[in-house]
Amino acid sequence: MLTSLLAALVSAFCYGIAAVMQAISVRAASRRAPAEADAGGRVDPGLVVRMLRQGPFLASIGIDLLGFIAQLVALRRLPLFAVQAIIAANLAVTAVCAAWLMKARLSGREWLAVAGVVVGVGLLGSSAGSQGAATVGWAFQLGLIIAVAGVALLGMAAARLPNPTRTPVLGAIAGLGYGVLAVSARILPGFAPAQLVRNPATYTLAAAGIVSFMLYAAALDGGSVTTATAAVILAETLPPALIGVLFLGDTTRRGLTGVAALGFALAVFCALALARFGEAGEEEHAHASAERPEQQDAPLRRAALRNPELPEPPMA
Numbered sequence: 604m605l606t607s608l609l610a611a612l613v614s615a616f617c618y619g620i621a622a623v624m625q626a627i628s629v630r631a632a633s634r635r636a637p638a639e640a641d642a643g644g645r646v647d648p649g650l651v652v653r654m655l656r657q658g659p660f661l662a663s664i665g666i667d668l669l670g671f672i673a674q675l676v677a678l679r680r681l682p683l684f685a686v687q688a689i690i691a692a693n694l695a696v697t698a699v700c701a702a703w704l705m706k707a708r709l710s711g712r713e714w715l716a717v718a719g720v721v722v723g724v725g726l727l728g729s730s731a732g733s734q735g736a737a738t739v740g741w742a743f744q745l746g747l748i749i750a751v752a753g754v755a756l757l758g759m760a761a762a763r764l765p766n767p768t769r770t771p772v773l774g775a776i777a778g779l780g781y782g783v784l785a786v787s788a789r790i791l792p793g794f795a796p797a798q799l800v801r802n803p804a805t806y807t808l809a810a811a812g813i814v815s816f817m818l819y820a821a822a823l824d825g826g827s828v829t830t831a832t833a834a835v836i837l838a839e840t841l842p843p844a845l846i847g848v849l850f851l852g853d854t855t856r857r858g859l860t861g862v863a864a865l866g867f868a869l870a871v872f873c874a875l876a877l878a879r880f881g882e883a884g885e886e887e888h889a890h891a892s893a894e895r896p897e898q899q900d901a902p903l904r905r906a907a908l909r910n911p912e913l914p915e916p917p918m919a
Contacts, residue, residue: 604680604681606676606680607676607677607679607680607681608677608681608728608731610673610674610676610677611673611674611677611681611685611686611689611690612689612724613669613670613673614670614671614673614674614677614686614689614690614693615670615689615690615691615692615693615696616670616693616696617666617667617669617670617673617693618667618670618690618693618696619693619694619695619696619697619700620663620666620696620697620700621663621664621666621667621670622693622694622697622881623697623700623701624659624660624662624663624666671812674686674690674785674788675788675791675794677689678785678788678789681731682731682732682847682848682851682853682854682855683785683786683789683843683844683846683847683851683853684727684731684840684843684844684847684848684853684863684867685727685728685731685863685867686785687782687785687839687840687843687844688723688724688727688840688844688866688867688870688871689724689727689728689870690839691836691839691840691870691871691874692720692721692723692724692870692874694720694832694836694874694877694878694880694881695716695717695720695721695873695874695877697877697880697881698713698716698717698877698880699717701880707880712876713876713877716873716874716876716877717873717877719869719870719872719873719876720869720870720873720874720877722866722869723865723866723867723868723869723870723871723873724866724870725866726862726863726865726866726869726870727863727866727867727870728866729856729859729862729866730855730856730859730860730862730863730866731855731856731863732853732854732855732856738790738792739790739850739851743790743850744790744803744804744807747783747786747787747803747804747807748803748807750779750783750811751780751783751807751810751811751814754776754777754779754780754783754811754814754815754818755814757776758773758776758777758780758814758817758818758821761773761776761818762818762821766825766826767826767827767830769822769826770822770825770826770827770830770831770834771830771831771833771834772834773818773819773821773822773826773831773834774819774822774826774830774831774832774833774834774835774838775834775835775837775838776818776838777815777816777818777819777822777831777834777835777838778815778834778835778836778837778838778839779838779839779842780811780812780814780815780818781811781812781815781835781838781839782838782839782840782842782843782846783807783811783815784808784811784812784815785839785843786843786846786847786851787804787805787807787808787811788804788808789843789847789851790804790851791804791805791808819831819835822834822835823881828878828879828881829878829879829881830878831881832878832879832880832881833875833878835881836871836874836875836878837871837875840867840871841871844867
């Protein structure tokens with residue numbers, strides 16, 4: 604039980620660090636023009652290809668892989684509601700790292716949210732019951748396959764929506780995909796190669812991970828990080844928690860259901876308060892842009908000097 608709890612915490616830490624590196628890579632690899640930020644579009648597969656050429660992104664994949672392995676270990680003994688809420692706490696890790704390494708400013712409310720995440724995770728860890736991987740029937744497995752296909756189709760449709768609708772919808776759909784990934788990992792009978800090859804959940808897990816990552820990258824591309832991340836948190840925590848309780852036998856320790864519910868709500872609510880740290884680099888970029896508006900206008904001013912017919916940009 605303690606090993607599984609530590610594994611969940613390691614997973615949250617890894618995901619928190621990798622999220623910063625990946626979001627910075629998304630911004631660097633994006634080809635969406637500023638004028639396209641509020642317009643609809645499509646999921647750009649080339650975005651991931653361009654990100655693969657960046658060293659920080661490749662390093663983040665390795666960190667994500669370590670976090671995913673830790674998540675699998677945690678799901679072997681901890682209920683889904685505990686693991687998903689703890690993983691949502693990765694935003695607290697991102698926020699603290701941003702404040703330390705990137706000199707980002709956290710408000711008093713955000714420091715309070717970090718503390719709330721820590722308390723919520725502690726309550727979950729003390730109240731969650733020890734679980735084993737549940738055996739499910741073919742109908743449940745088929746439902747997961749249909750869910751992945753549905754997430755992919757809904758994501759492609761949502762990518763064509765205009766902002767501000769596009770970003771939260773894409774984020775929520777990506778979160779549902781991550782929820783399918785968690786449920787698929789929860790029902791794996793074991794990690795032996797022979798077991799993995801024969802179990803449909805292995806392929807559902809892989810497909811859900813790929814589709815969800817592309818949809819989340821698309822949500823970040825030209826959209827509000829806070830909005831996208833908040834939608835992902837809600838969609839990847841609440842539905843899997845309900846599925847675990849209703850279908851997979853997830854329970855709490857005897858007499859501690861209220862404590863678990865309080866810990867879950869506190870951890871998720873405080874993670875939502877830290878949603879802007881879904882990409883720590885965005886605030887730094889915006890802050891730098893606000894401090895140096897004359898640098899943004901400099902190319903326009905030089906163009907106006909070369910061509911007197913061009914309008915002079917306004918002074919900052």
